[in-house]
Amino acid sequence: MKGGDRLPSKEALVAFIKSEGELGNKVGKREIARAFSIKGDARIALKAMLKDLQKDGAVKSRGKSLAKTGALPPVVLADITGRDRDGEFTAVPVEWDEEDLGPTPRIHVHLPRKPKPGLKVPGVGDRVLLRVNADREGDGTAYAGRVVKVLDRAQAQVIGVFRAVPGGGGRLAPVDKKSLGREIPIPPGDEKDAADGDLVAVSLTKIGRFGATVAKVREKLGSLKSEKAISMVAIHTHGIPHEFPQAVLDEAEQARPATLGEREDWRDIPLITIDPADAKDHDDAVHAEPDDDPKNEGGFVVHVAIADVAAYVRAGSALDREALVRGNSVYFPDRVVPMLPERISNDLCSLRPQEDRPAMAVRMVLAADGRKLRHSFHRVLMRSAAKLSYQQAQAAIDGRPDETTAPLLEPVLKPLWDAYRCATRARNERGPLELDLPERKIILNKDGGVDRVVVPPRLDAHKLIEEFMILANVAAAETLEQKKTPLLYRAHDEPTLEKMRGLGEVLASIGIKLTAQGALRPEFFNRILKRVEGSEHQPLINEVVLRSQAQAEYTAENYGHFGLNLRKYAHFTSPIRRYADLIVHRALIRALHAGRDGLPDGVIPDLPEIAAKISAAERRAMAAERETVDRLIAHHLVDQIGAEFTGRVAGVTRSGLFVKLADTGADGFVPAATLGADYYRYDEALHALVGDRSGETYRLGDEVRVKLVEAAPLAGALRFEMLSEGREGSARGRRGRSAPRPTVRVADRAEGAPRRKSRVKVRR
Template identity: 40%
Template sequence: MTKHTKPARTLPTREQIKTFIEESSRPVGRREVARAFNLKGPDRIELKRLIRDLVERGDIDPGDRRKVSATGRLPSVAVVKVISINDDAEAVARPVSRTTVGKLTEVLLPHVNGNPSFSIGDRILARLSHFRGGIYRGSVVRRLETESQRVVGVLKKSNKELRLVPSNGRRSHEAVVAKADAGEARAGDIVSAKLLPGRRMGSRKACVIEVIGRENSPKAISLICINENEIPDNFSPDARELAEKAKPATLEDKREDLRHIPLITIDGPDARDFDDAVWAEADTSTSNQGGWRLLVAIADVAHYVRPNDALDVEARKRGNSVYFPDRVVPMLPETLSNGLCSLKPGEDRACLVVEITIDAKGRKTSHRFQRALMRSVARVTYEEIQEIQDRDPQASEGLAALSRPLFGAFRALVQAREKRGALEIEIPEMRVVVADDGTVEAIKPHARLDSHRLIEEFMIQANVAAAEALQHRKHPCVYRVHDRPAPKKFEELRVNLSGFDIQLSKGQVVHSTLFNRILEQARGKGHQSLVNELVLRAQSQAVYTPHNIGHFGLALRRYAHFTSPIRRYSDLLVHRALIDAHNLGSGGDGHSEPSELEAVCEHISMTERRATAAERSAINRYSTLFMADRIGEQFESVVSGVVRFGLFVTLEGGQADALLLARNLPDDYYDHDRARHELLGRHSGMRFRLGHALTVRLKDANLVSGRLEVDYVAGGEANRPRKRIGLGTRGKPKEKSDSPPRRGRSGRKKTDD
């Protein structure tokens, strides 16, 4: 009888062990590695030696409890800081400690009912698992208190003490301010305060740092937003001194004289910092019949702001200018932003110019960068240039003669845009008109004119040319990238669109043209604006990075921000790179490496999100101020957001958004279906979902937090009550709810902050 022998086990190589550890989502121990390679007995001793060698060579990192992980991986539990929160309450965080982690590591924290609430800037203890690349998934263990957490709020008199009511509306930030800690602040003051550590029982304590303004002063709204988001608004003495000493540029330093070219600036009526000027003419080349020659001149900020000088330090810290209805927090001192850098008409200005040639179908055939001296012949608004073009498009004199080729080139560029399938989301932008005394005169949508689109298309072409020029010369570049939507977001969009009879197939290739077809199906229908909003929510967030992945929304393979260096630090970095790459004189970046740019890109992506949050909160507060004297009135509204504790509704005319709490809906227990964006009553079957029309009554206008609250009057969708399935025996499904029940009026259960 033949005796069978077991096949000999072979030890895995160091590379195989390293690959297994890198592909594991969490740190692994020796036992898990042995099990994966079916190792037993003496082989496990040899495995221990191989793992120790990998650690000593730096190929893997040691962790807690004798576990190991891939190099640079985060531990299984770590402290992270929240840097952004989207409309669905999903957060993006970054590790607080970066001793072993790359600078672009991100942690995704999905919204889970029952978890503690948190805001941008909060520190979270999270349990982590590796997802892909530098991306981790996290689950919240708890929110960590900081020793000196800063809060903006208003002081209210309560008995014999002052209470701090936070502007962010979070009850956990409410505090008592002792007389000794109030300084000169008094009831009704808007203050910046520091929450003091050490509370275990009773009210929190806070100490006033600064008095911002008075509660009843409309001009304090933007000050609240500036302080709430910790936006730097004071320049250092060194930076101010540098700006004051700056002198106008001349033709030296390799500049071409373009003062004979009739460039014009086209901006909004309130604009004071003119970044860009444009000009166009028909291309006379016989090889490009019907084509156009464009000039896009951009303020040469790099001439005045040199790497690592005091102005550069301040600009990098801010990242961008922040625009409020009543003021601007500039990235650069006004001596530069509204002075020497601004392309004012009739004044010589230093600029970086790109000459672009396009064919009759709007396709770019060539581009060339040069440093120049220009003199704008006119400053016109979007409305003025549109009126000139509409009144006499064939005129041959003055501004009309300059506008005709501009619009001709624009029509060609629109053809190219439509052919490549750039995303065409239409979300009306509301404009707050503020009087000199700070009161709100009106809130109305911005007009969307062809003149706006003209400037956008010219700027896009200049931005593409900048990215292509730097990539062609193999020079590091700060790209503006926009990834395709995440599969989860796309699936949520598919489910929501089915409620509007717009069908999407699972697993299809996601391209911007697909979204444009969706938007076209909704055009002219009652749900058009909501479908545009849903498509926007499904998109990834655009960021800055030295690693190019293209721009999904614009359907472009290469893209960078080049056209606004007065108000965006990213554009200043691109200018410096172009100056170096084309040998255009002084003020370049000294050939920065991608690794050096990563931290800067991370920072300016954060400052952009910070500015957006501040600008949005200012609009909300001005809207609240505008609606404050209409409490008790009824409004028609549309559900624009669904959360576990209620509904967000947009009031008729789009002038304001308001919160309708679940406890103010008809009596019932409401379950939140996050995927379908709806609240469903357990007993009545009442359904409230995105797009539903509701009649509401304005109940409260909180000027400090900028929140409007409404009561339910009518609307929603009546359905048969669904049958609830309890804890059944095996084989009977248990109905899963995305959230604990929310009570209607009878329950009066308080919502979380």
């Protein structure tokens, strides 16, 4: 189409502007003239032709650039609205007028396999800045987009409670702590079909350039008066998929029980399951017996069998795609949002007593000192001999067997405990990190409210199952590495130098010198914890050591598990509720040539991206579970305004103190402005607020007495008044004039450092 002074046709111009724009290239008069070799006076005619195209609506102007009408610019602000059949995010542009521009284009959002440091992982409902180009994959999506930045969720979609007003319209009470107390008007006609008290999702807009923010109801999510409303808030706030597509349910119903076939027959081995008393699925079974090999006197043979989920959830199927989207099951006090439908998790893959079930199993031979001598993996058909609770198994070992455990005591339970004591010797020699983290469990009443919060005793039965699962996970990683088969590791990095310096400063403040020699190992921290055990400093040091640790994650590259002090570690033991374990099962099937449902070649290049997705899903689940617990406990305490409680300082920021109550584990906030007549400054090295004049100090780990002055159940926020006096200290002197102290409400808990993780754990 290059032809000196000859002008291209209007159709050719529009096609060129469209193709260059889709590639993200700037398209102006200069670029068009250069592409079509238009020179001299012909440039004037080109200018007139482009003006005609703009008048006709075929192209539009974007500053000094041009674009085909209905086309997206190279960088666009978009809202992530859902996922496609493969579980990938889809988005739509924020600003799009269908009357003028035609149907709203869809954008296929590509997540990087290795996200940039600091780049948040987006979710459904997030607003993102995307760099887009034409989607060449031919899946019906007009554009492919790469995330440049994830904006605050509040800018895209807000979850809250609709409050109707007379005459139409209403107001939105957001559930987000940062927005607490700031209601948003909803104009008449924009309330959709929401009724007073409904939980709704809204989009936010502004009236005019400098006008007020108003909301428009996008979706009604249900009534707060209904059952399980509290967990529904977290589910919708975090975009957790909680309803299975019909295709997934249909596929699950069509599944048929696996038979013996080419599997090994392990039905004569008396494997048993030991789980929480209220568990609905049972995906791991254990058995142990003394090793009869005379060369291994005092040793044991341990069998761990795990439900063979890969037999029912094939790679690339509807079940598999949905499981990847979910990443893991999410456990709330009042419900479970499972990774797989009940037909799979609670039926075909639940290791029920006296029923044949397919399993992936590992046989491990332990020496008398607990070291694992060798192991082998097997694809088997098993039959559980019994279903026991932790308390039931422990009671039998402690001399209180019941009808179920009495026949199992000698042949099954005692050998299990003997093997566990054997394995403990190697564990103690290995020296994993020993943090004292009591786990709280919420007990609900019949109305779904909090009845009480308990700290269940840590039994040897819990430790036994945990230790055998760790051994099986290590064996899986070792086998796959030996077979040179790609897998997903469960990795935990060692603390950063910056974290270690912070720990050193805290230790120095209580007279302990930090002296690490050689490679950093968990035993170094264990010695510190042992040194302060029983002292007034124990809560502080336990908390600071915890905060110095990195967060565990899934990764296709192995860098070991620092906390467990293991070089090779993978999650193998819970494929019903964790997608990473399903990947490891498929990898073992592939490595051992144990079936046609192993890890496909096409999935291997995607393992880094899968690891990033399921790590993000895990963090999402943790946040949702934590927030639900906060809301339930805040609702439980709302009638106790004015009551006094004992707790510990669990977090220190410039804004104030976080206090964890001893009885319930509830977290509340004490604003620095309310501490007293002094002005309190944040000492990062001490993890403390220190009074300028008095030197009075409130420090992480301090036991305190507080009074509840405000509770916001919807946001899960509590505000306390400090009743205890701080530690005595030396005055630091005023370092310049202090700014006026602001009025601080519950919402201010989000200021300063990130909110700490709750220690309340909800079990199955």
